[in-house]
Amino acid sequence: MEKVEFESLPLPDQVLQGIRDTGFTHCTPIQAKTLPHALEGKDVAGQAQTGTGKTAAFLIAMFTKLLRNPIEEPKPGAWVAPRALAIAPTRELAIQIERDANALGKHTGLKIVCIYGGVDYDxxxxxxxxxxxxLIVTPGRLIDFYKQKFFSLKSIEVLVIDEADRMFDMGFIKDLRYILRNISPYNKRQSMLFSATLNHRVMELCYEHMNDPIPIRIEPEKLVVDKVDQKMFHVGSHEKFSLLLGLLKEEQGDKVLIFTNTKAEAENLESRLQYNDYNAAQISGDLPQKKRIKTLERFTEGELDILIATDVASRGLHIDDITHVINYDLPQDPEDYIHRIGRTARAGKRGDAISLACEEYVDNLVRIEETLTVRIPVEWPEESMFEEEKPGHPPRRKPRSFAQRRQSGDQNRGGRPPRRTGSGGSGGRGSSGSGGGGGRPPRGRKPNQRRRSGPPRSGTSSSAN
Incomplete structure (x- = not known):
């Protein structure tokens, strides 16, 4: 595909200056296909993966439309009426969009505000x-403010829905439809939707609430870049944490991202790794927003060596120089596996992706490898790779009261209690985890797994925590 320069596009000088400041010169494939239509005011539905430049695509189109149609400055005390609305499924993604918007829109004079749950209303x-x-938002907090009649959504000129497929997966589609019913009519605004997949559910949403959108599909050249070195270890649940300690000691990664399937397991790993003298912290769905942002900043800046995350909490993360991704739990969704290991080997660098397949989650491996169309290389752990835990037990977490949970809020909904979704760190079914944190005992090894003689290692049994 022929490269398209931003300077060749009919963009306002204020937008071009923001693009120059960020160092961008040529369009990515999704930008090159989207912008010609969007700059003409047409609705688009784009299929693109994270990290392909879709955020810049819709921000450039949004800023251009608003600058081409200037309005008078509202009088003091006038009804608040945002002109553009960008909806994201998670706080982290909303914050990332705000960061990009402030950079690209630095010279536009447009006022950009981001609202999401977990932060003080006032x-x-x-x-x-x-x-x-x-206005950049997550669905829950937007609805909270809208129902208080704090602003009007009838003057929206540009609507953006980002990661639409995650809206369905995370149970926010009813909230999204409520918002779409209460903003300006579809034929009075320009709408842009982006999703990792334009499946039937997403396209149905497009045709219902958009004005004859142009579908644009950018298929990734490869699901996983060549510079990600993947490998997998089969291990019993009761030995899993011991192997993790051994891998951390052997690999000596500078910046390690560990994924779990549940919030409870993320908290469990945080306690046990800290007890074993590792500089680790976790982010999960109901962690207070200020602490969550601070944890991400520490990891980004290199003050934190290990970040533990669930899939729900990790959506929208863009952190450079992650050397290792460890799947402590194999994800149920193959797309989550691809998303996880894609956090490393960014910007042309190499990275390692290590997965631990225990009996709790090994059945997920079939779907993952079918999606990848390749087998993940298997390595068998040697005796020396298992590292003993420190004697004793890490301090147990004090259960959080309902009032505390309401104060911190779920990932989008301010003071509302957390949703239960059954996976992805929301505290639903299976939240007991599998790595020695009080989960059910091992159900026996698979026939092709190496047997270990002797009793379980000290401090690594499932009752150790």
Whole structure:
């Protein structure tokens, strides 16, 4: 595909200056296919993976439309009426969009505000009261403010729905439809939707709430880049944490991202790794927002060596220089596996992706390898790779009260209690985990797994925590 320069596109000078400041010169494939249609004011539905430049694509189109149609400055005390709305499924993605919007829109003079759950209402309310042109939101918090009649959505000129497929997966589709019913009509605004897949559910949403959208599909050249070195170890649940300690000691990664399937297991790993003298912290769905942002900043800046995350909490993460991704639990969804290991080997660098297949989650391997169309290389752990835990037990977490949970909020909904979804770190079924954190005992090894003689290692049994 022939490369397209941003300078060749009919963009306002203010937008071009923001693009120059960020160092961008040529369009990515999704930008090259999307922008010609979007700059003409047409609705688009784009299929693109994370990291392909889709955020810049819709922000450039959004800023261009708003600058081409200037409006008078609202009078003091006038009804707050945002002109553009960008909806994201998670707080992290909303924050990332805000960061990119501030960089690309630096010279536009447009007022950009981001609101999401887990942050004090008054602070966000004051931001909106000062005026807003571009409102970046998560569904729950937007609805909370809208029902308080704090602003109008009838003046929306540009609507963006990012990661639409995750809206379905995370149970936010009813909230999204409520929002779409209460904003300006589909033929009075420009709409852009982006999703990792334009499946039947997503396209049905497009045809129902958009104005004859143009579908644009960018298929990734490869699901996994060549510079990700994948390998997998078959291991029993009761030996899993011991092997993790051995791998951390052997690999000596500078920046390690560990994925679990549940919030409870993420908290369990955080306690046990810290007890074993590792600089580790976790982010999960109901972690207070200020602590969550601080943890991500510490990991990004290199102050934190190990970050533990669930899939729900990790959506929208863009962190450079991650040397290792470890799947402590094999994910149920193959797309989550691809998303996880794609956090490393970014910007042309190499990275390692290590998966631990225990009897709890090994059945997920079939779907993962079918999606990858290749087998993940298997290595058998040697005796020396298992590292003993420190004697004793890490301190148990004090159960959080319902009031504390309401105060921290779930990942999008401010003070509302967390949703239960059954997987992905929401505390639903299976939240007991599998790595020695009080989960069910091992159900026996698979025939092709190496047997270990003797009793379980000290401190690594499932009752150790």
């Amino acid at each position: 602070k966000q309310r004051e931001q909106i009261r000062k005026g807003v042109d571009v």
